[in-house]
Amino acid sequence: MRNRPIPGSSGRVRAMRLLGDPVLHAPCEPVTDFGPSLARLLEDMYATMYAANGVGLAANQIGVGLRVFVYDCPDDEDVRHLGHVVNPRLVAADGVEVRGPEGCLSLPGIEAGTPRYDRAVVEGVTAEGAPVRVEGTGFFARCLQHECDHLEGGVYLDHVTGRRRRRALRAVRRTAWGSRWPSPVAPGPWLGRRRG
Numbered sequence: 001m002r003n004r005p006i007p008g009s010s011g012r013v014r015a016m017r018l019l020g021d022p023v024l025h026a027p028c029e030p031v032t033d034f035g036p037s038l039a040r041l042l043e044d045m046y047a048t049m050y051a052a053n054g055v056g057l058a059a060n061q062i063g064v065g066l067r068v069f070v071y072d073c074p075d076d077e078d079v080r081h082l083g084h085v086v087n088p089r090l091v092a093a094d095g096v097e098v099r100g101p102e103g104c105l106s107l108p109g110i111e112a113g114t115p116r117y118d119r120a121v122v123e124g125v126t127a128e129g130a131p132v133r134v135e136g137t138g139f140f141a142r143c144l145q146h147e148c149d150h151l152e153g154g155v156y157l158d159h160v161t162g163r164r165r166r167r168a169l170r171a172v173r174r175t176a177w178g179s180r181w182p183s184p185v186a187p188g189p190w191l192g193r194r195r196g
């Protein structure tokens, strides 16, 4: 028996925005309207994340430049974490830095070893405006940092350097969507950033 609907069951699967789309490379705006349109946005985000077999999704990945992300993500102990954060702030990212494989629904088919802190804490509010604090370790900490990056207009490749970066960018150029960009090797909006 359930007393709440499954997240995303009433949502619409939206088109995924891909690397190079301006909405992915600009900071998102804070949510100020907590009305039904926010609830609909969350439903669409869950539906789109599940349809794409993702573990997290930021609103700008479906073209909405608002500070919202959803997640359904295991940690390294296989504990499932499911939820959303509106107006999230990454208040802590610490512990050891672990380089692990990371991918993104906005860079389909690409994966790169990416350094992330082993623990992350995000604070924000729910769709109803109630304060929420989400703490994650391991792979879920990676997810929380990844989604917070999206809302700042970043992507995980911003954290990848050296030969791993060159290899990932070569792979981007080989994809149908990456080859559409005129000069993906030149510093683009997503290449001029550095960790920190």
Ligand SMILES: [Zn+2]
Pocket (backbone or CB within 6 Å): 103, 104, 105, 106, 146, 150
């Ligand atoms: Zn992503």
